[in-house]
Amino acid sequence: MKYYKYLLLIGVLVLVRCRSNVASVYDFPKPVDTHSQSIVMQDKRLYKADDVSADNRFDGAxxxxxxxxxxxxxxxxxxxxxxxxxxxPWYSFKIWSDNPRQLDLILNYDSVPHRYQPWLSNNGIDWSMMDSTKIEMLSENKVKIHLQLARDTLWVSAQELVNSERVRTWCLDVSRHAAVHFDVVGKSLLGKDIYRLRIGEGIEQKKPTIIILSRQHPPEVTGYFAMQAFIDEILKDNPVSNAFREKYEVLVYPLMNPDGVDLGHWRHNAGGIDLNRDWAYYRQPETRTVANDIVKKLHKERSKVILGLDFHSTWYDIFYTNIPQTKSLTDFKDFWIYSVKESIQDSILERASEPLTPVSKSWFYEQFNAVGITYEIGDGTSRPYIKEKGETTAREMMKLLLYKD
Incomplete structure (x- = not known):
């Protein structure tokens, strides 16, 4: 009998250990169906009309x-x-002409309004926003742009092109820092790598942890730029950043939706789902992989998440926060937003709500009783200001966390 009780105890311990390595599921008051839906794949090809060619045969097109x-x-x-x-309505393509010429190009979104002012590039790397005087609104869902073409390729894109390969290059570059460890933690629906950067120095055990997410939605490049500046500030060699890396750990998932990014999607992953509505049952492999990776790592290191930041883009800069306070960081978001506002001498928009829907900021609160913030940057926010804001928000976060006691 003792033998069977011993086996039962072992079985219970194994079950508890397995369950502690996966994220809990939640019934949010406002659920969203995230079972996979069919998508329409664009035809990857070279188009030619008269002496003008257009091409979408690259990742992110x-x-x-x-x-x-x-x-x-x-x-x-x-x-x-x-x-x-x-x-x-994300767009990105290459266009050129056999003979130098000027032309008008209509961007037709069918039933969706125009949103993104075009960015132009001669090499797909260096970009500049198109002169607004060369853009004419024909209707809510059609815009005409005036282009000067030649035999050399002109890239036209809704925002700067940052596909999965460029995110990987950035991760490799950042991982040269002694405090950064770069890992692949899983695969997307189409088998693309899901990246993680771990930032911290000294022992890993029992460190308070900050989670950073980015690119759940493919077109939201400005949020990604803010995330990069945020990380750059954490990695600087100065008293605040150095002390922060000793005391805290940061887990960064910079490309949550690699399939959607490389397929040039407007919003969804390859399963046709908005990943930022899948933080209840993790039906999509990307959210499931990241959620379980966070929980497993915290369990292994006996650590606790205290703050989660999810970087996005929308029409204007704003922070979406949770109304409920957390025990570990009471009033953090209020002090943080105030200190950022004072530092950059600019207004800061915030909108707080109850954690009712399965988005990441709600998940941070429900799963970890942590502060959850959706960090939104405007589509047209100037790139220098994005950098300044990303650095400032990181610096003020570090100062508050270091001196909160």
């Missing part, structure tokens, strides 16, 4: 059709991966 309207005018169609969908 979005171009669904290209044709000539008249002698001076051409049109590109930009359609989403599936519907219903948030109106974030």
């Amino acid at each position: 979005r171009l669904n059709n290209f044709f000539q309207v008249d002698d001076q005018t051409f049109q590109v169609d930009i359609f989403p991966e599936n519907t219903p969908i948030n109106p974030s």
Whole structure:
């Protein structure tokens, strides 16, 4: 009998250990169905009309059709991966002409309003925003842009192109820092790598942990830029950053949706789902991988998440926060937002709500009783200001956490 009791005890311990390595599921008051939905894959090809060519054969491209309207005018169609969908009409393509010429190019989004002012590049790396005087609104869902073409390729994109390969390059560059460890923690639905950066110095055990997420939504490049500046500040060689890395650990998941990014999606992953609605049952492999990786690592190191920041983009800069306070960081967000506002001498928008829907900020609160913040940057926010804000928010966070006791 003692033998069977011993086996039962071992079985219970194994079950508890296994369960402690996976994220808990939640029934949020406002649930969202995140079972996979079908998507429409764009036809990757070289288009040619008259002496003008357009190309979407690269990761991050979005171009669904290209044709000539008249002698001076051409049109590109930009359609989403599936519907219903948030109106974030991402586009990115290459265009050139056999002969130097000027032309008008219509961007047609069908039933969705124009959102992103075009960015132009001659090499796909260095970008500049298009002159607004060369852009004409034809209707809510059609815009005409005036281009000067030549035989050399011109890249046209809704934002700067930052596909999975460029995120990987950034991760490798950042991981040269002695305090950074770069890992692949799993695979997306289409088998792409899901990256993690671990930042910290000294022992890993029992360190308070900050979680950073980015690119759940493919077009949200400005939020990604803020995340990069945020991380850069944490890695600087100065008294505050050095002390912070000794006392705290930061887990960064910089590319939550590699499939959606490389497929040029407007919003969803390859399963046709908004990943920032999948933090209840983790039906998509990307959210499941990251959620379980966080929980497993914390259990192994006997650590605790105190803060989660999820970087996004929207029409303007704003922080979305939770109304409930946490025991570990009472009033943190209020002091943090105030200190950032004082430092950059600019207004800071915040909108607080109850954790009712399965988004990441709600999950941070429910899973860890941690502060959860959706860190939004405007689509058109200037790049120098994004850098300043990313650095400032990181610096003020570190100072508050270091001196909170």
